[in-house]
Each structure stands twice: as C-alpha cells, then as structure tokens.
Amino acid sequence: DTGVSQDPRHKITKRGQNVTFRCDPISEHNRLYWYRQTLGQGPEFLTYFQNEAQLEKSRLLSDRFSAERPKGSFSTLEIQRTEQGDSAMYLCASSLGAGTANTEAFFGQGTRLTVV
Amino acid sequence: AQSVSQHNHHVILSEAASLELGCNYSYGGTVNLFWYVQYPGQHLQLLLKYFSGDPLVKGIKGFEAEFIKSKFSFNLRKPSVQWSDTAEYFCAVKGNTPLVFGKGTRLSVIA
Numbered sequence: 759d760t761g762v763s764q765d766p767r768h769k770i771t772k773r774g775q776n777v778t779f780r781c782d783p784i785s786e787h788n789r790l791y792w793y794r795q796t797l798g799q800g801p802e803f804l805t806y807f808q809n810e811a812q813l814e815k816s817r818l819l820s821d822r823f824s825a826e827r828p829k830g831s832f833s834t835l836e837i838q839r840t841e842q843g844d845s846a847m848y849l850c851a852s853s854l855g856a857g858t859a860n861t862e863a864f865f866g867q868g869t870r871l872t873v874v
Numbered sequence: 875a876q877s878v879s880q881h882n883h884h885v886i887l888s889e890a891a892s893l894e895l896g897c898n899y900s901y902g903g904t905v906n907l908f909w910y911v912q913y914p915g916q917h918l919q920l921l922l923k924y925f926s927g928d929p930l931v932k933g934i935k936g937f938e939a940e941f942i943k944s945k946f947s948f949n950l951r952k953p954s955v956q957w958s959d960t961a962e963y964f965c966a967v968k969g970n971t972p973l974v975f976g977k978g979t980r981l982s983v984i985a
Contacts, residue, residue, distance in 0.1 A: 791972055793975075798978075800878075800966075800976050803971070803974065814971070849917075849918070862923060864920075865910075865917050865918040865919075866917060
C-alpha cells in the first residue's frame with residue numbers, strides 16, 4: 759500500500775500521559791498535514807509542513823501539542839499531559855507542492871485517541 | 875478566513891432517489907473546491923475536485939458537482955443513489971490556507 763500510513767490506529771491512554779503518533783506520507787509528497795476530527799464534525803486543521811519546515815499552526819494546537827517532520831519524510835505528533843478533551847481521531851494527509859494543480863490531499867486512516 | 879457550510883446534517887434517501895447536498899463557502903479569492911467521502915470505518919477519499927475551467931465537474935461513482943461562483947456554492951449531486959453510497963460527505967475549500975472542511979452530511983440510503 760503506497761498511501762498515507764498512520765500508526766497506531768487506536769490509542770487508549772490515561773489522562774496526564776503523553777502520547778505520540780506517527781504519519782508516513784506518500785513518498786513523493788512534500789506537504790504533510792495534521793487534522794483532528796471529533797464526532798459529528800469535519801476535520802479541523804492543526805498544522806502542516808512543507809518538507810521539514812512547519813509552515814502553519816492552528817490556534818487549536820495548544821502548547822501541549824508538538825509536531826515534527828525532521829527529515830521531511832515521516833512526521834510525529836506528540837500530545838503532552840493528555841486531557842479528556844483530546845479524545846478524537848487524528849488524521850494525517852499529504853500532497854504535492856504549492857501549485858494549484860497539486861493541492862489534492864490524500865488522507866490516512868487516522869489514529870483514534872481515547873483519553874480515560 | 876475561509877469557512878464552509880454544509881446545509882444538511884443527515885439525509886435519508888431511498889435507493890434510486892436523486893441526491894443533492896448543499897455546500898457554501900466564504901472566501902473572496904481564488905479557491906479550489908473538493909468533496910470527500912468517508913465510508914463507514916474507512917479513511918477520507920476524494921470524490922471530485924474543482925480547480926478551474928468547466929464549473930461542472932464529474933467525479934467517481936457517478937457523482938458531480940457544480941461550482942456557482944456568484945453563489946459561493948459547490949453542491950454535490952447524483953441522479954440515482956445506491957445503498958453503497960451510505961457514507962459521510964465533506965465539502966472542503968482551499969484558498970490561501972490548507973483545506974478547510976465543512977461539518978459533513980451523513981447520507982443514509984435505504985432499500
């Protein structure tokens with residue numbers, strides 16, 4: 759499968775613990791996005807990378823959240839001191855560069871986080 | 875800032891009925907418009923997209939959408955739905971920021 763891959767698929771954690779998710783984009787895609795989706799809502803933008811540079815962060819991304827893409831390939835999203843409100847599906851997507859012909863984003867299957 | 879409004883939260887149709895899901899966006903500049911579908915237990919998949927040119931775009935599985943610039947709309951249509959179209963449908967817009975999604979419309983098709 760050469761699509762966007764996310765790991766793990768499911769994560770249950772206790773409140774206050776740290777969690778880290780991984781996303782492997784489609785190999786030739788230089789843009790990588792993180793979204794969060796809660797029940798009954800559409801995906802909400804969190805942050806995105808162009809290669810290894812983090813270009814934009816949403817105000818939804820509190821200081822407990824950090825994302826990295828150290829070599830411009832895979833990315834990690836870490837949540838520190840998890841809260842019950844962090845329970846959601848975390849989606850990763852990737853796309854080619856900035857030209858209008860290349861803005862189609864391909865999504866992974868997501869990591870479902872449950873904070874208990 | 876961009877925003878997307880999907881008019882219907884849940885639509886229930888019988889098989890072979892026609893479908894139209896509304897989508898309106900707010901953004902004054904040039905936009906790219908998308909419809910994504912999420913089948914139960916699966917990831918988001920692209921149904922169709924509009925970048926420029928013919929405002930009537932055709933996608934997979936018999937879906938089409940029409941971009942009406944004057945109405946800031948990008949409604950999704952299908953002449954005859956099937957049970958397998960049961961899914962959640964998301965309209966999304968890209969202007970000068972990454973994709974912004976609507977809240978989605980859940981479509982249930984009954985036999």
